[in-house]
Amino acid sequence: MDNRPIGMFDSGVGGMTVFLEVMKKFSNEDIVYLGDTKRFPYGSKSKETIIELSKKAIDFLISKNVKLIIIACGTATSQALEEVRKIYKIPIIGIIEGTIEELKKDTNNKIGVIATTGTIRTKAWENEIHNKIDSSYVISRACPLLAPMAEEGWTDNEVAKYTIKEYMKSFKGNNINKLILGCTHYPLFTNLIKEELGESVEIINTGEKLAKYLEKYLIEKNIKNTISKKGEYKLYLTDTECNFINVARKLINNEALIKKIEKIDI
Ligand code: DGL
DSSP: OOOSOEEEEESSSTTHHHHHHHHHHOTTOOEEEEEOGGGOOOTTSOHHHHHHHHHHHHHHHHHTTOSEEEEOOHHHHHHHHHHHHHHOSSOEEOSHHHHHHHHTTOSOOOEEEEEOHHHHHHTHHHHHHHHHSSOOOEEEEEOTTHHHHHHHTOSSSHHHHHHHHHHHTTTTTTTOSEEEEOSTTGGGGHHHHHHHHOTTSEEEEHHHHHHHHHHHHHHHTTOOOOOOSOOOEEEEESOOSSSHHHHHHHHHOOHHHHHTOEEOOO
16 A cells, blocks of 8 residues: 555646546545646657656656656657656556556457547557557547647637547548547547547547556555545646646636646746
8 A cells, every 4th residue: 555646747737637537536545736838738749858858747746755657648658658667666657558458348449549649650559459459440640739729728619619520520431439539638529529420439538547447556556545535636837827727627626726736847
């Protein structure tokens, strides 16, 4: 057992979709979240930069005495996870492995993936799916406009509707039955995506899959919090001149936590 907090980071508010799922499933775990808003977006940056930024985020979270790091960002998972695991002793997980573990349980997988340009470039999802899941059917598409729109809070207006319509054209007529939201900002568009693709396509929220996987992971590593109490949360941002606060406020509905947001310099 380990009663220290879980640390997680993203470039901005997207990782809060993971935060929400982990918070729902593990009500007694403390969580420290870092939104690297000063450097948003990650999705268009080079692999070298993403590794460097991930190391900064991990160093910061380690300084907050966390027991585990969740990379709550598809871009950093696909480009930096392998590298940072070689450097740090602390357990680090990304958003891909938990989703793959869950999908493995299903035999009928015709998969679509949407993510940032950086993530799609790495083919991380395609490779994992081909290697670990009995399915060779994957189509993917980069959707670079979605994360900036989510940061702006534009997730249900007319612009969002048309943007989703345009991006979803890649999947129409392709007979997919699952769409992986490979960027943690994208669950904010779930309703619009569902409207576009219909009920026959399951929308995969990686945060939800990660939370399921985390149960097993915490037990295996013997780091589950065993104290029965309410989890405590803390949010840090590298810049506060952004819309994070408004978007997060709607998402988590916890004013006390929003009020405690702290700006840090890393
Ligand atoms: N939420 C992130 C992801 O999952 C990053 C989006 C961005 O910063 O471009 O990829």
